[in-house]
Amino acid sequence: MGVMKEDSSDILYPFESFNVPERFLKKAEDELHETLDKRKPAMQELRELIRDNGLTCRTSDEFLLQFLRARKYNIPKSMSLLKKYVYFKAKNPNLFTGMNYDALIKLIKSKTMNFLPKRCADGCAILVVHLDNWNPSEVPIQDLCRAIALFLYHSICDPLTQINGYKVILDVKSSPWKHLRFCTPQNIYLLYNGTQECFPGRFKGIHIINMSLTFKAAWTLIHPFLSEKLKKRFIFHQNMEELTDYFPVCLLPTDFGGQLQDYDCTPWLKNALQEEHLEKLAN
Numbered sequence: 001m002g003v004m005k006e007d008s009s010d011i012l013y014p015f016e017s018f019n020v021p022e023r024f025l026k027k028a029e030d031e032l033h034e035t036l037d038k039r040k041p042a043m044q045e046l047r048e049l050i051r052d053n054g055l056t057c058r059t060s061d062e063f064l065l066q067f068l069r070a071r072k073y074n075i076p077k078s079m080s081l082l083k084k085y086v087y088f089k090a091k092n093p094n095l096f097t098g099m100n101y102d103a104l105i106k107l108i109k110s111k112t113m114n115f116l117p118k119r120c121a122d123g124c125a126i127l128v129v130h131l132d133n134w135n136p137s138e139v140p141i142q143d144l145c146r147a148i149a150l151f152l153y154h155s156i157c158d159p160l161t162q163i164n165g166y167k168v169i170l171d172v173k174s175s176p177w178k179h180l181r182f183c184t185p186q187n188i189y190l191l192y193n194g195t196q197e198c199f200p201g202r203f204k205g206i207h208i209i210n211m212s213l214t215f216k217a218a219w220t221l222i223h224p225f226l227s228e229k230l231k232k233r234f235i236f237h238q239n240m241e242e243l244t245d246y247f248p249v250c251l252l253p254t255d256f257g258g259q260l261q262d263y264d265c266t267p268w269l270k271n272a273l274q275e276e277h278l279e280k281l282a283n
Helices: 022-032 036-052 061-070 075-091 101-109 141-155 159-164 176-182 185-197 213-225 240-245 266-272 275-282
Strands: 002-004 019-021 113-115 125-130 166-171 203-209 234-236
Touching: 019 022, 019 159, 022 061, 022 159, 036 061, 036 075, 061 075, 061 159, 075 185, 101 113, 101 141, 101 266, 113 141, 125 159, 141 185, 141 266, 141 275, 176 213, 185 213, 203 240
Parallel strands: 002 019, 125 166, 166 203, 203 234
Antiparallel strands: 113 125
């Protein structure tokens, strides 16, 4: 993990970084209670708990660090999250294997789902979703679920994302005949459980635009499960222009009222689909 020296809080860092600027190391110390002296003993304590609980999972430094940062170095909470992660993957192995490259490329090229090339000034990675661009006849629900798993569970390997978290811009405009049948309690709970209960990442803001019948149905199902803290992080917008109150115009795509004209995360996807990364995702 490299360290970048800088002192500007207005820099928009690239989504793919793996270098941690000094101010984000300070942020990790202030907000996550992480220090160099604390890191190794905490990882060792977590390893001992994994052994004592008979969990089968990776125990590398970079893997365990995800869970420590996600729970601000609270060892019992980190262990609880890790258990949920292991059990979720054991229960849903098909989400983490059988990646369909053609389906994934379609999702990116159609702008159904992409990471933006730049992060917010606060270091958050930004995931943008256009629900209405998803065509289930071309990309089945199973491949969409695998794509969500790949996008999140691979992107959290980046230390900048571990420290700062995610923001999501979700355009929920939807043709009910195309999507409503997939808003089942099972699918909605799978999405919630896999992204909120078992995932070692933090969602700092979820911005909703273009309310639709499909999202209203999903919201009715998922709302009771959400913590009060997470409910407050859902921000409902009346129009695209309101997004500029939260994101720099230069960062936002033109389809969200910004200046970014061309974007997709195909290079990132190709890297994520390398054999070594898929093996980690599956195990």
